[in-house]
Amino acid sequence: MSEDWQQVARDVSALLREGRRQVIAKMAGPMTVDEKTGRKDLVTNIDKSNEQFLIAGIRNMDPTAKVLGEEGFGDKLTSLDGRVWIVDPIDGTMNFVKQHDNFAMMIGIYQDGEGQLGFIYDVMNDVLYAGGPAVGGVWANDQQISAPANLALSEGLIGASAPLVVHDTAHMQKIVHDSAGMRIYGSAGIEMINVLLGKTLGYISYLKPWDIAAGQVMLNFLGVRVSTIDGQPLNMLSSNLVLVATEKAQRDILQIEEDDVSL
Amino acid sequence: MSEDWQQVARDVSALLREGRRQVIAKMAGPMTVDEKTGRKDLVTNIDKSNEQFLIAGIRNMDPTAKVLGEEGFGDKLTSLDGRVWIVDPIDGTMNFVKQHDNFAMMIGIYQDGEGQLGFIYDVMNDVLYAGGPAVGGVWANDQQISAPANLALSEGLIGASAPLVVHDTAHMQKIVHDSAGMRIYGSAGIEMINVLLGKTLGYISYLKPWDIAAGQVMLNFLGVRVSTIDGQPLNMLSSNLVLVATEKAQRDILQIEEDDVSL
Numbered sequence: 001m002s003e004d005w006q007q008v009a010r011d012v013s014a015l016l017r018e019g020r021r022q023v024i025a026k027m028a029g030p031m032t033v034d035e036k037t038g039r040k041d042l043v044t045n046i047d048k049s050n051e052q053f054l055i056a057g058i059r060n061m062d063p064t065a066k067v068l069g070e071e072g073f074g075d076k077l078t079s080l081d082g083r084v085w086i087v088d089p090i091d092g093t094m095n096f097v098k099q100h101d102n103f104a105m106m107i108g109i110y111q112d113g114e115g116q117l118g119f120i121y122d123v124m125n126d127v128l129y130a131g132g133p134a135v136g137g138v139w140a141n142d143q144q145i146s147a148p149a150n151l152a153l154s155e156g157l158i159g160a161s162a163p164l165v166v167h168d169t170a171h172m173q174k175i176v177h178d179s180a181g182m183r184i185y186g187s188a189g190i191e192m193i194n195v196l197l198g199k200t201l202g203y204i205s206y207l208k209p210w211d212i213a214a215g216q217v218m219l220n221f222l223g224v225r226v227s228t229i230d231g232q233p234l235n236m237l238s239s240n241l242v243l244v245a246t247e248k249a250q251r252d253i254l255q256i257e258e259d260d261v262s263l
Numbered sequence: 264m265s266e267d268w269q270q271v272a273r274d275v276s277a278l279l280r281e282g283r284r285q286v287i288a289k290m291a292g293p294m295t296v297d298e299k300t301g302r303k304d305l306v307t308n309i310d311k312s313n314e315q316f317l318i319a320g321i322r323n324m325d326p327t328a329k330v331l332g333e334e335g336f337g338d339k340l341t342s343l344d345g346r347v348w349i350v351d352p353i354d355g356t357m358n359f360v361k362q363h364d365n366f367a368m369m370i371g372i373y374q375d376g377e378g379q380l381g382f383i384y385d386v387m388n389d390v391l392y393a394g395g396p397a398v399g400g401v402w403a404n405d406q407q408i409s410a411p412a413n414l415a416l417s418e419g420l421i422g423a424s425a426p427l428v429v430h431d432t433a434h435m436q437k438i439v440h441d442s443a444g445m446r447i448y449g450s451a452g453i454e455m456i457n458v459l460l461g462k463t464l465g466y467i468s469y470l471k472p473w474d475i476a477a478g479q480v481m482l483n484f485l486g487v488r489v490s491t492i493d494g495q496p497l498n499m500l501s502s503n504l505v506l507v508a509t510e511k512a513q514r515d516i517l518q519i520e521e522d523d524v525s526l
Binding site: 039040094095098099100101102154156157162165166173176177180181182183184185186194199200 | 302303357358361362363364365417419420425428429436439440443444445446447448449457462463
């Protein structure tokens with residue numbers, strides 16, 4: 001693969017734009033929807049065909065790439081050594097099926113465990129968010145994004161997933177109470193776009209590596225913290241209860257977690 | 264006022280489009296944010312100026328109009344007799360302040376308590392949803408909207424407000440569990456647009472008359488049920504715990520409420 005990261009970014013963007021074209025064309029036809037772990041965890045024929053398309057494109061660009069894909073068309077990874085591509089062909093599959101909107105295509109590129117480039121494509125709005133340290137910026141299509149304001153928890157809205165709130169996992173109800181309000185958009189990719197744009201100050205959810213890989217690279221580059229709910233680095237080969245937050249809000253939320261432990 | 268409802272619809276649309284132009288111009292300047300009942304219940308100078316602008320336009324069209332406005336620039340109403348205009352100048356003020364997105368301008372027109380015309384303006388996307396029985400249809404800008412599919416609760420996503428879920432008011436957690444998932448967008452207007460478009464099958468929240476007046480007219484016209492959480496008609500002079508739902512989902516949710524009573 002070219003070590004020219006600007007070129008890589010252009011090639012991946014072109015691959016994603018062609019993937020989008022195919023996804024939108026297929027949405028006009030019949031969709032096959034299957035359950036994975038349960039009735040709220042769906043996969044469609046389009047998730048699968050898009051992952052196959054994206055991974056083929058990645059292997060074409062980078063024949064020795066290690067690829068981790070949500071739907072299993074990549075490799076079985078046991079480490080993050082070397083260059084690793086992490087692919088989510090349709091993030092927010094429930095939204096994709098029920099709304100035909102509010103879903104994303106995502107790719108993260110890591111080198112020896114360090115995030116280099118992230119891509120989150122808001123498919124229906126046709127806005128591709130892309131960037132990271134390898135290219136020195138983050139863009140929404142052609143427009144560069146500035147770092148979101150470093151808001152305290154009380155000053156902004158927080159994204160979440162519904163089960164965390166219902167079960168009050170990790171003091172979610174206290175976190176929501178202390179924030180300016182909770183929003184639930186149903187796609188990690190769409191949630192992270194909102195954080196990138198400063199429309200929410202954070203997001204808390206159980207996430208798999210492909211849900212967070214792309215967002216983590218861009219968010220970190222813009223000064224937003226991505227950690228476990230305990231403030232530890234994510235294990236990118238496993239599930240994590242992920243806390244995405246501005247620096248100040250991360251501190252506020254970690255304090256809530258700590259206060260409880262000390263009771 | 265002209266009894267030509269098509270003309271009324273055109274005049275109100277023009278009024279809202281001019282209101283939008285002014286709101287967007289003012290968003291570039293300094294915003295004054297005040298708390299109403301608490302730190303999560305906000306009002307800005309733009310809510311107030313837009314309500315004054317809209318009510319002046321309404322009185323110009325309909326000099327004998329009775330007007331109910333969120334920010335208090337209308338009349339004190341004690342009945343819905345005659346023609347009543349119900350105005351929400353900025354619905355989703357928290358989103359307006361924190362996101363500069365995902366808020367709406369809304370007007371509902373009722374005649375002797377019967378909804379005639381509703382208008383919900385998604386300001387940042389520049390899409391005006393308008394219609395009702397007086398004009399025989401509902402449109403998104405120039406495109407007519409078909410009735411959303413009559414989904415059962417298990418078949419679709421449901422919108423809600425965060426406090427209902429946190430406090431499990433009216434069995435919200437069971438309702439969310441039985442649905443395909445919960446979404447929280449933070450604006451009654453944006454939530455009702457999602458129901459109109461079939462992106463969610465319903466919405467449950469405590470609402471004031473101005474939060475629901477416009478949506479109720481368009482939703483009812485397209486066969487979506489709007490009632491209290493007990494299935495009763497709304498009191499349009501008061502707050503209600505509102506259940507918006509497709510016919511089938513309304514039945515499913517009323518059954519959940521009933522099952523509990525019978526315990």
